[in-house]
Amino acid sequence: MKILSLQSGSSGNCIYLESGGTQLLFDAGISGVCAQNRLLRHGIDIRRVHGLFITHDHRDHTASVNVFHRRFKIPIWMTTRTMEAVRDKGIRVPGNIQNFSANTRFRFRNLSIEAISTTHDAADGVCFVVDDGSVRFGICTDLGTVFPQLPKLLDSLDGVLLESNYDPEMLENGFYSAGAKARITSDFGHISNFEAATLLAEHGQNLKCVMLGHISHENNTEELVLETHRQVLGRDFECVLAPHFEASEIVEI
Ligand SMILES: [Zn+2]
Numbered sequence: 001m002k003i004l005s006l007q008s009g010s011s012g013n014c015i016y017l018e019s020g021g022t023q024l025l026f027d028a029g030i031s032g033v034c035a036q037n038r039l040l041r042h043g044i045d046i047r048r049v050h051g052l053f054i055t056h057d058h059r060d061h062t063a064s065v066n067v068f069h070r071r072f073k074i075p076i077w078m079t080t081r082t083m084e085a086v087r088d089k090g091i092r093v094p095g096n097i098q099n100f101s102a103n104t105r106f107r108f109r110n111l112s113i114e115a116i117s118t119t120h121d122a123a124d125g126v127c128f129v130v131d132d133g134s135v136r137f138g139i140c141t142d143l144g145t146v147f148p149q150l151p152k153l154l155d156s157l158d159g160v161l162l163e164s165n166y167d168p169e170m171l172e173n174g175f176y177s178a179g180a181k182a183r184i185t186s187d188f189g190h191i192s193n194f195e196a197a198t199l200l201a202e203h204g205q206n207l208k209c210v211m212l213g214h215i216s217h218e219n220n221t222e223e224l225v226l227e228t229h230r231q232v233l234g235r236d237f238e239c240v241l242a243p244h245f246e247a248s249e250i251v252e253i
Protein backbone atom coordinates (compact mmCIF):
# COMPACT_ATOMS: atom_id res chain seq x y z
CA MET A 1 0.00 0.00 0.00
CA LYS A 2 1.31 3.45 -0.93
CA ILE A 3 0.12 6.73 0.57
CA LEU A 4 0.89 10.29 -0.44
CA SER A 5 -0.54 13.43 1.12
CA LEU A 6 -0.96 15.99 -1.66
CA GLN A 7 -1.71 18.74 0.86
CA SER A 8 -2.81 18.81 4.48
CA GLY A 9 -4.35 21.47 6.73
CA SER A 10 -6.94 24.21 6.67
CA SER A 11 -5.68 25.47 3.29
CA GLY A 12 -6.79 22.21 1.70
CA ASN A 13 -6.64 18.45 2.08
CA CYS A 14 -6.17 15.66 -0.44
CA ILE A 15 -4.65 12.23 0.16
CA TYR A 16 -3.76 9.60 -2.42
CA LEU A 17 -3.72 5.88 -1.57
CA GLU A 18 -3.10 2.92 -3.82
CA SER A 19 -3.10 -0.80 -3.23
CA GLY A 20 -3.34 -3.85 -5.46
CA GLY A 21 -4.21 -1.84 -8.58
CA THR A 22 -6.83 0.35 -6.88
CA GLN A 23 -6.14 4.08 -6.77
CA LEU A 24 -8.11 6.32 -4.42
CA LEU A 25 -8.26 9.92 -3.30
CA PHE A 26 -9.57 11.14 0.02
CA ASP A 27 -10.92 14.70 0.09
CA ALA A 28 -10.78 17.36 -2.60
CA GLY A 29 -9.77 20.57 -0.85
CA ILE A 30 -7.11 21.62 -3.38
CA SER A 31 -7.49 22.64 -7.01
CA GLY A 32 -7.74 20.04 -9.70
CA VAL A 33 -4.58 21.32 -11.41
CA CYS A 34 -2.64 21.15 -8.17
CA ALA A 35 -3.74 17.57 -7.43
CA GLN A 36 -3.03 16.55 -11.03
CA ASN A 37 0.48 18.03 -11.02
CA ARG A 38 1.48 16.69 -7.61
CA LEU A 39 0.42 13.18 -8.65
CA LEU A 40 2.16 13.50 -12.01
CA ARG A 41 5.47 14.11 -10.23
CA HIS A 42 5.15 10.51 -9.05
CA GLY A 43 4.06 9.27 -12.48
CA ILE A 44 0.42 8.95 -11.37
CA ASP A 45 -2.36 9.98 -13.77
CA ILE A 46 -5.27 11.43 -11.79
CA ARG A 47 -7.68 10.23 -14.49
CA ARG A 48 -6.96 6.66 -13.44
CA VAL A 49 -8.20 7.21 -9.88
CA HIS A 50 -11.10 4.85 -9.19
CA GLY A 51 -12.88 6.80 -6.46
CA LEU A 52 -12.80 9.95 -4.33
CA PHE A 53 -14.03 9.57 -0.75
CA ILE A 54 -14.99 12.62 1.28
CA THR A 55 -14.46 12.77 5.06
CA HIS A 56 -16.71 15.76 5.81
CA ASP A 57 -18.32 18.86 4.40
CA HIS A 58 -15.80 21.56 5.42
CA ARG A 59 -14.48 23.56 2.49
CA ASP A 60 -10.83 22.55 3.04
CA HIS A 61 -11.96 19.00 2.17
CA THR A 62 -14.59 19.63 -0.49
CA ALA A 63 -13.91 22.85 -2.44
CA SER A 64 -12.98 21.08 -5.70
CA VAL A 65 -15.25 18.06 -5.54
CA ASN A 66 -17.11 19.07 -8.68
CA VAL A 67 -13.89 19.77 -10.61
CA PHE A 68 -12.43 16.39 -9.69
CA HIS A 69 -15.56 14.73 -10.99
CA ARG A 70 -16.09 16.80 -14.10
CA ARG A 71 -12.51 17.15 -15.30
CA PHE A 72 -11.08 13.81 -14.23
CA LYS A 73 -14.25 11.64 -14.29
CA ILE A 74 -13.65 10.36 -10.78
CA PRO A 75 -16.68 8.77 -9.06
CA ILE A 76 -17.40 10.53 -5.75
CA TRP A 77 -18.46 8.94 -2.50
CA MET A 78 -19.83 10.74 0.54
CA THR A 79 -22.64 10.36 3.05
CA THR A 80 -26.01 11.89 2.24
CA ARG A 81 -25.80 14.37 5.10
CA THR A 82 -22.32 15.46 4.02
CA MET A 83 -23.59 15.97 0.47
CA GLU A 84 -26.45 18.15 1.71
CA ALA A 85 -24.11 20.18 3.91
CA VAL A 86 -21.66 20.72 1.02
CA ARG A 87 -24.52 21.98 -1.16
CA ASP A 88 -25.70 24.26 1.68
CA LYS A 89 -22.25 25.89 1.65
CA GLY A 90 -22.75 26.78 -2.01
CA ILE A 91 -20.12 24.30 -3.19
CA ARG A 92 -21.14 22.56 -6.40
CA VAL A 93 -21.71 18.84 -6.09
CA PRO A 94 -22.13 16.54 -9.09
CA GLY A 95 -25.53 14.90 -9.52
CA ASN A 96 -24.41 11.30 -9.37
CA ILE A 97 -22.79 11.04 -5.96
CA GLN A 98 -22.54 7.56 -4.49
CA ASN A 99 -23.44 7.27 -0.86
CA PHE A 100 -22.14 5.31 2.10
CA SER A 101 -23.23 5.59 5.72
CA ALA A 102 -21.08 6.56 8.67
CA ASN A 103 -20.11 3.64 10.92
CA THR A 104 -20.29 1.06 8.17
CA ARG A 105 -17.74 -1.04 6.33
CA PHE A 106 -18.04 -1.61 2.60
CA ARG A 107 -16.10 -3.24 -0.25
CA PHE A 108 -14.52 -1.13 -2.94
CA ARG A 109 -12.82 -3.30 -5.59
CA ASN A 110 -10.10 -5.22 -3.70
CA LEU A 111 -10.34 -3.05 -0.59
CA SER A 112 -12.44 -2.94 2.54
CA ILE A 113 -13.20 0.62 3.63
CA GLU A 114 -14.58 1.52 7.03
CA ALA A 115 -16.04 4.95 7.82
CA ILE A 116 -16.04 5.86 11.51
CA SER A 117 -17.92 8.88 12.90
CA THR A 118 -15.83 11.61 14.48
CA THR A 119 -16.96 14.33 16.91
CA HIS A 120 -15.57 17.13 14.68
CA ASP A 121 -18.11 19.92 14.04
CA ALA A 122 -19.14 18.76 10.59
CA ALA A 123 -22.59 17.55 9.50
CA ASP A 124 -21.57 13.88 9.35
CA GLY A 125 -17.78 13.68 9.62
CA VAL A 126 -15.93 10.39 9.38
CA CYS A 127 -12.39 9.08 9.40
CA PHE A 128 -11.53 6.14 7.17
CA VAL A 129 -9.70 2.86 7.53
CA VAL A 130 -8.58 1.17 4.31
CA ASP A 131 -7.81 -2.55 4.57
CA ASP A 132 -6.26 -4.46 1.66
CA GLY A 133 -6.19 -7.80 3.45
CA SER A 134 -2.60 -7.45 4.60
CA VAL A 135 -2.34 -3.91 6.01
CA ARG A 136 -4.75 -1.37 7.47
CA PHE A 137 -4.22 2.38 7.03
CA GLY A 138 -6.23 5.05 8.86
CA ILE A 139 -6.99 8.53 7.56
CA CYS A 140 -7.65 10.27 10.87
CA THR A 141 -7.79 14.07 10.73
CA ASP A 142 -10.48 16.54 11.85
CA LEU A 143 -11.20 14.23 14.76
CA GLY A 144 -12.83 16.63 17.21
CA THR A 145 -11.36 14.88 20.21
CA VAL A 146 -9.94 11.50 21.19
CA PHE A 147 -13.42 9.97 20.95
CA PRO A 148 -14.06 6.62 22.65
CA GLN A 149 -13.53 4.37 19.57
CA LEU A 150 -10.27 6.03 18.55
CA PRO A 151 -7.78 4.20 20.84
CA LYS A 152 -9.04 0.77 19.74
CA LEU A 153 -8.98 1.90 16.14
CA LEU A 154 -5.32 2.94 16.47
CA ASP A 155 -4.51 -0.45 18.00
CA SER A 156 -5.76 -2.12 14.83
CA LEU A 157 -3.73 -0.05 12.33
CA ASP A 158 -0.44 -0.66 10.51
CA GLY A 159 -0.21 2.92 9.34
CA VAL A 160 -1.97 6.20 10.01
CA LEU A 161 -2.27 9.79 8.89
CA LEU A 162 -3.06 11.36 12.24
CA GLU A 163 -3.95 14.94 12.92
CA SER A 164 -1.54 16.85 15.18
CA ASN A 165 -3.27 20.17 14.80
CA TYR A 166 -2.16 22.67 17.39
CA ASP A 167 0.26 23.57 20.14
CA PRO A 168 -1.89 24.74 23.10
CA GLU A 169 0.51 27.53 24.08
CA MET A 170 0.75 28.92 20.54
CA LEU A 171 -3.02 28.78 20.22
CA GLU A 172 -3.52 30.49 23.58
CA ASN A 173 -1.08 33.30 22.73
CA GLY A 174 -2.10 33.60 19.09
CA PHE A 175 -4.39 36.03 17.32
CA TYR A 176 -7.46 33.77 17.02
CA SER A 177 -10.65 35.06 18.63
CA ALA A 178 -11.74 33.57 21.96
CA GLY A 179 -14.53 31.79 20.10
CA ALA A 180 -12.18 30.23 17.53
CA LYS A 181 -9.77 29.15 20.28
CA ALA A 182 -12.62 27.54 22.21
CA ARG A 183 -13.83 25.74 19.10
CA ILE A 184 -10.40 24.24 18.32
CA THR A 185 -9.83 22.89 21.83
CA SER A 186 -13.44 21.68 22.26
CA ASP A 187 -14.58 18.13 21.56
CA PHE A 188 -15.74 19.36 18.14
CA GLY A 189 -12.50 20.91 16.87
CA HIS A 190 -9.08 19.33 16.49
CA ILE A 191 -6.59 17.35 18.58
CA SER A 192 -3.35 18.87 19.83
CA ASN A 193 0.24 17.71 19.42
CA PHE A 194 0.20 16.29 22.95
CA GLU A 195 -3.11 14.47 22.47
CA ALA A 196 -1.88 12.92 19.22
CA ALA A 197 1.44 11.91 20.78
CA THR A 198 -0.24 10.39 23.84
CA LEU A 199 -2.60 8.43 21.61
CA LEU A 200 0.36 7.06 19.63
CA ALA A 201 2.28 6.24 22.82
CA GLU A 202 -0.60 4.29 24.29
CA HIS A 203 -2.12 2.77 21.16
CA GLY A 204 0.36 2.89 18.31
CA GLN A 205 2.28 -0.31 19.03
CA ASN A 206 1.44 -1.95 15.67
CA LEU A 207 2.13 1.11 13.55
CA LYS A 208 4.88 0.74 10.96
CA CYS A 209 4.27 4.19 9.54
CA VAL A 210 3.02 7.42 11.11
CA MET A 211 2.22 10.48 9.05
CA LEU A 212 1.30 13.60 11.04
CA GLY A 213 -0.94 16.11 9.33
CA HIS A 214 -3.59 18.83 9.45
CA ILE A 215 -0.87 20.82 11.26
CA SER A 216 -2.17 24.33 11.91
CA HIS A 217 -0.38 27.05 10.00
CA GLU A 218 -1.14 29.65 12.69
CA ASN A 219 -1.09 27.67 15.92
CA ASN A 220 1.68 25.14 15.35
CA THR A 221 5.01 24.55 13.65
CA GLU A 222 6.60 21.40 12.29
CA GLU A 223 9.37 21.83 14.91
CA LEU A 224 6.83 21.89 17.75
CA VAL A 225 5.07 18.83 16.35
CA LEU A 226 8.32 16.85 16.31
CA GLU A 227 9.44 18.20 19.68
CA THR A 228 6.19 17.25 21.45
CA HIS A 229 5.99 13.83 19.82
CA ARG A 230 9.62 13.06 20.70
CA GLN A 231 9.10 14.20 24.29
CA VAL A 232 6.23 11.74 24.65
CA LEU A 233 7.40 8.92 22.37
CA GLY A 234 11.18 9.11 22.72
CA ARG A 235 13.92 10.84 20.80
CA ASP A 236 14.06 8.13 18.13
CA PHE A 237 10.39 8.54 17.16
CA GLU A 238 10.18 8.68 13.37
CA CYS A 239 7.32 10.07 11.32
CA VAL A 240 6.51 11.74 8.03
CA LEU A 241 5.05 15.23 8.15
CA ALA A 242 2.26 16.15 5.72
CA PRO A 243 2.98 19.78 4.73
CA HIS A 244 0.51 22.65 4.20
CA PHE A 245 1.31 23.70 0.67
CA GLU A 246 3.06 20.75 -0.91
CA ALA A 247 2.98 17.01 -1.13
CA SER A 248 4.55 14.77 1.48
CA GLU A 249 7.00 12.06 0.60
CA ILE A 250 5.34 8.85 -0.55
CA VAL A 251 5.14 6.17 2.14
CA GLU A 252 4.79 2.46 1.63
CA ILE A 253 3.62 -0.14 4.11
ZN1 LIG B 1 -9.92 20.19 7.85
Ligand SMILES: [Zn+2]
Pocket residue numbers: 056058120122142
Ligand atom coordinates in the same frame (compact mmCIF):
# COMPACT_ATOMS: atom_id res chain seq x y z
ZN1 LIG C 1 -13.02 20.12 9.28
